[in-house]
Structures are given as C-alpha cells and as structure tokens.
Amino acid sequence: MIKVKNIYYMLSYAYQSLNEASFKNIQTEEFENLHDLMAAILVRGVSNQLKRGLHKDYLVYTEATGNLKGKIDISNSVRQNTLMTRRMVCHFDQFSENTPLNQIVKTTMVLLIKSGDVTVANSKELKKLSLYFRNIETLNPFAINWNALIYHRNNATYKLLINICQLIIKGLLMTTETGEYKMKEFLDDQFMHRLYEKFLLGYFKKEYPHFTVGSSYIKWNVDGDITEFLPNMKTDITLSYGTKTLIIDAKYYGRTMQTNTLFNSKSIISANLYQIFTYVKNKDRTGSGHVSGVLLYAKTDEELTPDHDYSIGGNRFSVKTLDLGADWGGIVGQLRAVAALL
Incomplete structure (x- = not known):
C-alpha cells in the first residue's frame, strides 16, 4: 500500500505548482487518508486563487x-x-463567475465536505471557502466534459486546481446502488498509472538537471521512407547524457508477472518486454549499444518482483520494481539506482 504522504510527494513532482511556498507546510502534516490530503491541497489552492480573483x-x-x-x-x-x-x-x-472551472471546483469541495473522511479542520476551511462560491452552481460530477475545458492567459492558474479536482472525481468518486456518491479509499489503477508516469518524468527533470529528460517520439528504423500505417512510438521517459540514452517504460499494474499454467512458471509480461525492445532497437539506429531500456514496475502484492538485467543484441535491458510503499528516502534511493543505469 502506498503511503498517503508519498502520494503528496508524487503529486508535487507531477505538478510543479505544488512546490509553491503556500503548499510547503503540507509536507510536515500527517494525513490519515487520501481524502484529507486532497482537501488540504484544495484548501491552499482555492485560497491562492481567491487572492488572484475568481475567473469570470x-x-x-x-x-x-x-x-x-x-x-x-x-x-x-x-x-x-x-x-x-x-x-x-x-x-x-x-x-x-459561474463558469465551468468554478463549478468544477465548487462541486469538488462539496463532495469532500460530504465525504466524512476529511478532518474537522479541513472541512471547516472548505466550508469557509465555499461561501465565496455561493453564486456558482454545482454539477453532476459524472457529466463533466473534461476535454472541453480550455485554458488561456486569464485562467491558466486553474490548471493545478482542475487537475486535483479531476483526480478526486474520476479517481476516487463512485456511486452507490441508491445513486448517492461515495469516496473510494484509494485512487484506481488507471489514475495511479497516469500519476506514476507524470511523477517519474517530473522527478528526473527536477533532480537530474544535467540529464536531458523528456517524453519523446522514436522514428521507425525502416529501409526506405515507407512508414505508412506504422504506429507512433512515444516513450514515457527518456534520459540522455552525452552519447548515452536510457528509455524508461513506467508500468503500474495489478500484476508484474505472467503465469504459464502449462509449465507452472512465471515470466515478464511479453507485451511489455516486446515494447521496450522495439523502442530501444529503433532508437539505436547505428547499433552503437549506447541505448538502454528499463521496464520500471510499481511494486504490487506479488511475492515475486522482477529485478533483472539482460544484454540482448548488444543493448542492455533491465526490469526493475519501485516500492512506492517504502519511506520516501527509500524511494529516492531506488530512483537513484535507476538513473545509474544511464
């Protein structure tokens, strides 16, 4: 199980706005559950926005x-x-001021207040802030068209707020048989997978400024120029330093290994290994061997967790497991070992 405080650290790397001074004291607080952490982030984010003024x-x-x-x-x-x-x-x-952005923020605050998992202090703060939204309507949270939201110079400061609201509504909210809303105890795997990717990318960008870090497209190493119907290849994270490149494929699954029932054996999930192999081999167009790849799994409850290195066709391939349930210092050490693969 991932510690709630670790979720905050992941969010702070995924969304650099959380590193502003107004959010810093969250690092020293203890949270019993994820809902209270989200409430604390929303309290500070909404307070910041009110100082700037609600978008109209x-x-x-x-x-x-x-x-x-x-x-x-x-x-x-x-x-x-x-x-x-x-x-x-x-x-x-x-x-x-009754705009979709403000409606989403108010809707999320109301949901957290009603959840029952937010501390009295944070609940009171949310109620105080909601008074500034009294002329703003609430929405059906499951009917929000997130793709229709458009950001520009006048509302760009809402990006973090809306990302947190989306995380809460799409990652934590569910309905009961009676049609009432209820909060799940933890983010679902789909949202954790996206957060996991964004966290890793943000972490390496901030902590390894001497690396070139990004999510890049890889061209197919084809004979001739015919690439019609070939799918795009886009990496989760690519680290480069000098002549060397490390491609990281982030995997947040309920399982990290596949089972062969016929032989009662376990192996790395085939599709994942084929994917990283394809990325590396097409990136290393000259066959230099300077391009490596790593499958970086988030640790699951499985007893067997992969931690292996292979040399295939002149390139190094690694399969590693990141234990997000460890203390933050332990996570930093694990990521340091991944960076050392470059």
Whole structure:
C-alpha cells in the first residue's frame, strides 16, 4: 500500500505548482487518508486563487423578458407565444463567475465536505471557502466534459486546481446502488498509472538537471521512407547524457508477472518486454549499444518482483520494481539506482 504522504510527494513532482511556498507546510502534516490530503491541497489552492480573483467570463443566457437586450429570437418568441405577455425571447451575454472551472471546483469541495473522511479542520476551511462560491452552481460530477475545458492567459492558474479536482472525481468518486456518491479509499489503477508516469518524468527533470529528460517520439528504423500505417512510438521517459540514452517504460499494474499454467512458471509480461525492445532497437539506429531500456514496475502484492538485467543484441535491458510503499528516502534511493543505469 502506498503511503498517503508519498502520494503528496508524487503529486508535487507531477505538478510543479505544488512546490509553491503556500503548499510547503503540507509536507510536515500527517494525513490519515487520501481524502484529507486532497482537501488540504484544495484548501491552499482555492485560497491562492481567491487572492488572484475568481475567473469570470461572458456566458450566454436565454430569457423571455420585457426588457429587450442582446439578440431577439423571433422564432422562439412566436413558438412560446411570449408576445401575449409583452415579452420576447432574448439571447444575451453576461460577465459572470459561474463558469465551468468554478463549478468544477465548487462541486469538488462539496463532495469532500460530504465525504466524512476529511478532518474537522479541513472541512471547516472548505466550508469557509465555499461561501465565496455561493453564486456558482454545482454539477453532476459524472457529466463533466473534461476535454472541453480550455485554458488561456486569464485562467491558466486553474490548471493545478482542475487537475486535483479531476483526480478526486474520476479517481476516487463512485456511486452507490441508491445513486448517492461515495469516496473510494484509494485512487484506481488507471489514475495511479497516469500519476506514476507524470511523477517519474517530473522527478528526473527536477533532480537530474544535467540529464536531458523528456517524453519523446522514436522514428521507425525502416529501409526506405515507407512508414505508412506504422504506429507512433512515444516513450514515457527518456534520459540522455552525452552519447548515452536510457528509455524508461513506467508500468503500474495489478500484476508484474505472467503465469504459464502449462509449465507452472512465471515470466515478464511479453507485451511489455516486446515494447521496450522495439523502442530501444529503433532508437539505436547505428547499433552503437549506447541505448538502454528499463521496464520500471510499481511494486504490487506479488511475492515475486522482477529485478533483472539482460544484454540482448548488444543493448542492455533491465526490469526493475519501485516500492512506492517504502519511506520516501527509500524511494529516492531506488530512483537513484535507476538513473545509474544511464
């Protein structure tokens, strides 16, 4: 089981905004559960945003009114027979704070307040902050269109807040048979896999500035220029230093090994090994042997955890396990060993 404090450290590397001074004291706090950690992050994030001011935007409203404004909708006015009451259907813009971004933040705060797993102190803080959102509507959390959200210069400061809200709503929230909302005890594997990738990328970027760190595309090493229908190859993390390159494929699964029932044996999951092999061999176009690959699994409850190095066709391939349930110092030591593979 991953310690709650480790989740915070992972988030702080995944989202660099959490390294601002206003979030620093979270590192010294102890949290009994993930919900309270998320509440603490949201309290500080919303407080920061209120100091900057809530985002406002022009929103389109439709209303049957006797005070004509905006664009008059003749067709709907006739259809609704509003002329009998000396009114017309009008479409008009209004500068309002009732924007989707603020609605998502308020919805998430309300869910945390109702969850029952947030400490009294953090719950009180969320309730105080929600007073600033009294003119803002809440949403059906499962009907939020996250892909429709657009960021620009005037609302860019909401990125961290919305990422945390999405983590809470999509990673922790579920409905009961009665249709009520309930919080899961821990993030599901899908969200943990994304967080795991972002954490590793952010960690190596910050702690190893002398490396070139990124998520890069690899071109197929084809004969000729025909690449039609070949899939894109994009690495989770690529570390480069001098002439050497290390490709890291992050894996957060419920299991790390596959079982051959016929021979009652275990082996590395075939598809994962084939994937990292393909990345390395196509990246090392000259066959220099300077490109290596590592499958970095998050440790599961399985008794057998892979920790092996192989030399295949002149390139080194490693299969390692990162124990996210260890103390943070232990995790740092494990990541140091991964960086040493470069």
